[in-house]
Amino acid sequence: MSHDLCRKASYTFIFLSDPHAEVIRRYDLLHADGGPDGQDIARPAEFLVDTTGTVRWTNFTEDIRVRARADQMLAAAREIGR
């Protein structure tokens, strides 16, 4: 995701790139050959982490077509915000 693309789509959140899947491996989320051209990519997963570094909410889908919805993630964030 380039800086220009983020600006064009007016995304305000941060995009991090993991080209060698190092962090993906560290989080045990590697989906070997999962990409359209057989690349090693991440399985879909979402984590909400608080300031102490503790995981407060997770979502591991069983079906790559079913992802966390924005309202699910916002509800989890509001729980921490209280």
Added chain:
Amino acid sequence: MADANVRTPSQLWIGLLLGVAALVCNLAFFLNPPVQGVIPWLSLVLAVAALLLGGAGLWRAFATSRPRRAKVVSSILALISLPLAALSVVAFFHSRAIPASSGAPHLGQKAPDFTLRDSNGQPLSLVQLFAAAPADPDVPTKAVLLIFYRGYW
């Protein structure tokens, strides 16, 4: 009046309809409905029903004596609906063939630290993310949402 045994078995038409429906209900993912977890199962049920009806219709078309025309139409319908339904069944199992990820951080565990480059090429660690982009400068960031995004395949 046409005899029922002259026409193409109705199972083949219904099978085709269900085969198309199985494929089309996947489009619902793009509408992001609240109950999207049921879409894969709905697609599977429709596809399996399409396979059963298609098979039954094809058997009826050839096991009972029917005119050549009905057999040709039946074959064409089956040739379209059976692969279509099979595609949805394959997609169902393919979409669920994802690693178990038992070593991933779970609730209450510490998220492993990391440093990755952002879209400006700047390295950012997990700790730095808390200070990186507060939505409101007056409200301290209380949490960071990490989304491992891989595109839509």
